[in-house]
Amino acid sequence: MQIEEKAKLFKALSDPNRLRILKMLQVRKLCVCEITEVLSLATSTVSEHLSILKRAGFIIEEKEGKWVNYMINSNCCDTTVASIISMLPFWISNDNTVSCDIDKINSVDRAKLCCK
Amino acid sequence: MQIEEKAKLFKALSDPNRLRILKMLQVRKLCVCEITEVLSLATSTVSEHLSILKRAGFIIEEKEGKWVNYMINSNCCDTTVASIISMLPFWISNDNTVSCDIDKINSVDRAKLCCK
DNA sequence: ATTAGATTTCGGTGTAAAACGAAATGAGAA
DNA sequence: TTCTCATTTCGTTTTACACCGAAATCTAAT
Numbered sequence: 001m002q003i004e005e006k007a008k009l010f011k012a013l014s015d016p017n018r019l020r021i022l023k024m025l026q027v028r029k030l031c032v033c034e035i036t037e038v039l040s041l042a043t044s045t046v047s048e049h050l051s052i053l054k055r056a057g058f059i060i061e062e063k064e065g066k067w068v069n070y071m072i073n074s075n076c077c078d079t080t081v082a083s084i085i086s087m088l089p090f091w092i093s094n095d096n097t098v099s100c101d102i103d104k105i106n107s108v109d110r111a112k113l114c115c116k
Numbered sequence: 117m118q119i120e121e122k123a124k125l126f127k128a129l130s131d132p133n134r135l136r137i138l139k140m141l142q143v144r145k146l147c148v149c150e151i152t153e154v155l156s157l158a159t160s161t162v163s164e165h166l167s168i169l170k171r172a173g174f175i176i177e178e179k180e181g182k183w184v185n186y187m188i189n190s191n192c193c194d195t196t197v198a199s200i201i202s203m204l205p206f207w208i209s210n211d212n213t214v215s216c217d218i219d220k221i222n223s224v225d226r227a228k229l230c231c232k
Numbered sequence: 233a234t235t236a237g238a239t240t241t242c243g244g245t246g247t248a249a250a251a252c253g254a255a256a257t258g259a260g261a262a
Numbered sequence: 263t264t265c266t267c268a269t270t271t272c273g274t275t276t277t278a279c280a281c282c283g284a285a286a287t288c289t290a291a292t
Binding site: 044051 | 269272
Binding site for chain 2: 279280281282283284288289290291
């Protein structure tokens with residue numbers, strides 16, 4: 001991987017909303033509408049953030065009925081990506097925003113959320 | 117440190133030229149004109165890159181006569197910054213561009229460089 | 233003090249990226 | 263098939279950033 005691609009990895013991490021997404025996905029897999037609810041952004045915006053994280057290799061997706069679940073790419077073969085993922089809990093811990101996000105994803109009901 | 121500031125750390129790493137600067141500074145301290153010579157950018161551009169890395173905490177500066185030496189902030193008290201610095205050799209190694217950069221800084225003569 | 237040279241700061245330009253709403257896509261239910 | 267709804271893509275706007283040259287700053291030597 002060339003240095004331009006390494007820079008792109010860090011660019012994917014350079015947005016607070018994308019860091020919040022990664023921290024949430026380290027709790028459990030989530031669909032787009034759940035993340036949208038927590039971040040209070042437009043669905044299209046969240047979708048774009050997810051595609052950036054996916055392109056960088058940090059997350060993968062899985063179809064489940066009409067939903068698309070996103071999850072951390074835990075078995076990533078790229079050692080740089082894998083080490084960054086493993087460092088995230090150390091780098092970002094006890095953050096107020098992230099704590100609230102995690103509280104929210106634990107009380108969110110996907111079925112209710114998507115049908116309102 | 118809030119999550120916005122963590123994002124700024126990664127933003128500082130999200131530019132290939134700034135990664136090249138960090139890799140060069142892990143070999144030895146360098147002045148602005150030496151880095152400018154290697155990167156082939158305008159001096160003002162390099163100066164701005166350095167101020168971004170300095171603001172993020174990755175590097176520190178030291179006056180030496182008419183020169184300003186920049187060096188890795190090795191004794192950084194921030195554990196996130198410190199761990200990122202220590203991971204850089206693992207994340208970026210055997211890169212062609214970086215290898216050429218390091219060859220150049222080993223053959224560059226600061227006195228000649230600045231007086232041409 | 234004045235000059236010379238290294239670096240920083242300041243405008244300006246072009247490009248990238250974040251955000252949104254609307255339209256398009258794709259998958260399950262009726 | 264047709265409808266519903268989650269998600270993606272597209273077009274647009276606004277903001278941020280990389281880059282440059284010129285002017286300003288700061289230091290050392292004349």
